[in-house]
Amino acid sequence: MFTGIVQGVTEVAELEQKTNLSTLALNLPEPARQGLQVGASVAINGVCLTVTHWQDERVYFDAMIETLRLTNLGQLQVGSRVNYERAARISDEIGGHLMSGHVIDQVTLTGRQEMDENNLRLEFSVPSTWMKYIFPKGYIGLNGCSLTIAEVGEQSFSVYLIPETRRATTFGEMPEGTPVNLEVDPQTQVTVDTVERVLAQRGLA
Known part of the structure; x- marks a missing residue:
């Protein structure tokens, strides 16, 4: 599980594209490598990937065909900047909301609006399939x-970013038209799906 509090931004240092598989390497700073083991989970742009090996500061991951198809990892190139977060530990503070690292789709950044020197408004277009899970004041x-x-x-939603979020993530520099990985709040998804199922069973949906 992850907290959704991005720990940093780094660049793709290596990328090897194979048949239905990509191996990518990131240069992670020393604090992000503390206690790292083969098999550990790291969220890269919100996608849960498994550490396969590392050499010095360079950490390697494999991304399978479905991951490449469903997420923006399939569009990465050497030099692409990505958000990263190590998996949460029991003792960690959950400053965001619990996330699984299982991306369901991509949304597109369609608008950037500088509200003032401290607030940036971003607007995203969303496939209609997922709009039922998106509510004002909910988590995304x-x-x-x-x-x-x-x-x-x-078929859209917006978020507001404070300066620290802009600094610590790729959103501060992200241009319009960029595809972004989407994970909806799992509790919201379960609640909506359960209500829909109950209504359908009663012939009310």
Whole structure:
């Protein structure tokens, strides 16, 4: 599990594309490598990946075909900047909301609006399939970052970023048109799906 509090931004140092598989390497700083073991989980742009090996500061991961198809990891190149977060430990403070690292789809950044010197508003377009899980003041996972939803449209939503979020993630420099990994709040998803199932069983949906 992850907290949705991105620990840093780094660049893709190596990328080897094979048949239905990509191996990527990230240069992680020393604090992010403390206690690292083969098999450990790290969220890269919100996608839970497993450490396969490392050499010095360079840590390697494999991404399978479904991950490459469903997420923006399939569009990475050497030099691409990504958010990262180590898996949470029992003693960690959950400053965001619990996230699984299981991305369900991608959304697209369609608008950037500088509200003032301290607030940046980002708007995203969303496939209609997922809109039922998106509510004002609810949680959303975007490229591994836990954010609070502000406004919700028919097929869009917006979030507001404080300076620290802009500094610590790739959102501060992200241009319009960028695909972003989406993870909806699992509790919201379970609640909505359960209500839909109950209503359908009663012939009310």
